[in-house]
Amino acid sequence: MSDSQTDPSTAQMSSRNILDSLLETGLHEMHRDRFGLLLSGLSAGLDIGFGPLIMAVVLTLSPGSFGDLGTELLLASVYSIGFMFVILGRSELFTEHTTLAVIPVIDRQASLRDLGRLWGLVYAGNIVGGLCFTLLVTLLMPELGVVDPQSFETIALKLVDHDLPWLFVGGVFAGWLMGLLAWLVTAAQDTTSRILLVLIVTGTIGLLHLPHSIAGNVEVLFGLLVSSAITPADYAAFLVLATIGNAFGGGVFVALLKYGHVVRGAN
Numbered sequence: 001m002s003d004s005q006t007d008p009s010t011a012q013m014s015s016r017n018i019l020d021s022l023l024e025t026g027l028h029e030m031h032r033d034r035f036g037l038l039l040s041g042l043s044a045g046l047d048i049g050f051g052p053l054i055m056a057v058v059l060t061l062s063p064g065s066f067g068d069l070g071t072e073l074l075l076a077s078v079y080s081i082g083f084m085f086v087i088l089g090r091s092e093l094f095t096e097h098t099t100l101a102v103i104p105v106i107d108r109q110a111s112l113r114d115l116g117r118l119w120g121l122v123y124a125g126n127i128v129g130g131l132c133f134t135l136l137v138t139l140l141m142p143e144l145g146v147v148d149p150q151s152f153e154t155i156a157l158k159l160v161d162h163d164l165p166w167l168f169v170g171g172v173f174a175g176w177l178m179g180l181l182a183w184l185v186t187a188a189q190d191t192t193s194r195i196l197l198v199l200i201v202t203g204t205i206g207l208l209h210l211p212h213s214i215a216g217n218v219e220v221l222f223g224l225l226v227s228s229a230i231t232p233a234d235y236a237a238f239l240v241l242a243t244i245g246n247a248f249g250g251g252v253f254v255a256l257l258k259y260g261h262v263v264r265g266a267n
Contacts, residue, residue, distance in 0.1 A: 015262045018187050019103070025186075026104045029092070030114045034121060037092060041122040044091035045129020049218045051082030053137055055206075056151040056222065066158065072207060079206030080199045082215060087185060087198055092122045094214055094243075098250025099179030106259050123243070126214045134221040141226075149226040156223020158209045159216050160234040167211055167238060171245020172253075174210035177201050178246065179254030211242035 029037070055075050064071030086093050101118045104110035141147055162170070181201040188194045205212055220238050223230035 014187075015258075015265070018183060019259065019262045021186050022100055022182065023103050023107055023109070026097075026100045026102075027109060029097070029101065030104065030110050030118050034117075037118065037121040038125045040092040041094070041125020042129040042132075043089075043125075044086045044093045044122075045126040045131075045214065045217075046133045047085040047089065047091060047129075048082035048093070048126075048215050049130055049133030049137070050085060051079045051206075051215055052155065052219045052222060053133075053147075054078040054081055055155055055219075056147050059151040059154060060146060060148040066154065076203040076206035077199065079215070080202040083202040084195060084198050087181075088191070088194065092125065093178075094119065094123045094126050095175060095178035095212060095246050095250060096182045097122055098175050098247045099182045099255040102251045102255035103259055106255060119247075127217055127239075130214065130217040131221060134218055134225060138222070138225050152219075152222035152225075153227035153229055156220045156227070156230050159211055159220055160223070160230060160238050164237060164241060167241035168245045170208075171211045171213065171242040172249035173208070173245075174205050174212045174242070175246030175249025175251075176253040177205055177210070177249075178212070179250030182250075183254060183258060211238060211245065213239060213242040213246045216242055 055078055058074055058078055059065070059071070062071050062074065066072065066075075083093075085091075087096070097118060101110075101115050105112060105115050137144075141149070178201070181197060184197045184201070185194050188197055217239060220230065220235050224232065224235050
């Protein structure tokens with residue numbers, strides 16, 4: 001049996017390295033130029049829109065529908081595409097920063113003001129980028145000829161057709177998973193592993209239809225623009241509750257707990 005299997009300090013050191021890497025990255029992002037953060041957030045908001053778009057294409061072309069296992073698995077897989085573009089392309093995504101940016105604050109190397117600045121710039125860029133992507137696709141949609149507007153409505157209703165408490169609780173789980181993804185991607189040693197992790201974690205979010213504030217922003221905006229079944233009030237309620245839930249899930253269930261177990265375990 002190897003030393004890594006018998007010596008708990010080796011596993012602890014591995015966790016410590018992950019935490020230190022996240023801490024360093026979080027501090028770097030907090031000190032980045034304001035305009036650079038905004039542009040990176042805008043890029044992420046644009047790129048992540050390809051996931052919901054391809055979902056609508058698949059739903060249009062597939063003989064199945066929501067509730068059919070094969071269709072659900074396929075939709076969850078293509079949902080991950082936008083996240084791959086963003087995470088592997090190293091653009092700034094708000095839901096990653098619900099863990100990444102909280103750790104320096106817990107470690108007392110950054111202030112709540114620093115956290116608010118980073119979250120605000122990245123979130124604004126993500127939302128505006130998603131809006132721009134949605135408007136562009138909506139204008140081009142008749143010429144694409146591969147997307148039925150009904151598909152956008154169906155996808156959006158899966159997110160907004162719930163009670164308000166569910167939107168918050170579902171958002172907590174989505175934020176928890178995204179925070180866990182940030183931790184796991186940092187621990188991964190190669191690109192293939194990172195791709196698989198993104199596919200598994202974000203595919204789980206897609207399969208469970210959890211409210212992810214940034215990808216869901218695009219999903220619900222599509223529905224709002226092409227269907228009368230989605231109202232501005234539906235969109236606002238989704239965005240507010242999903243955002244709060246995402247921040248709570250990533251900040252508490254990943255950043256706070258993992259920081260606590262690593263630091264306490266080292267003492």
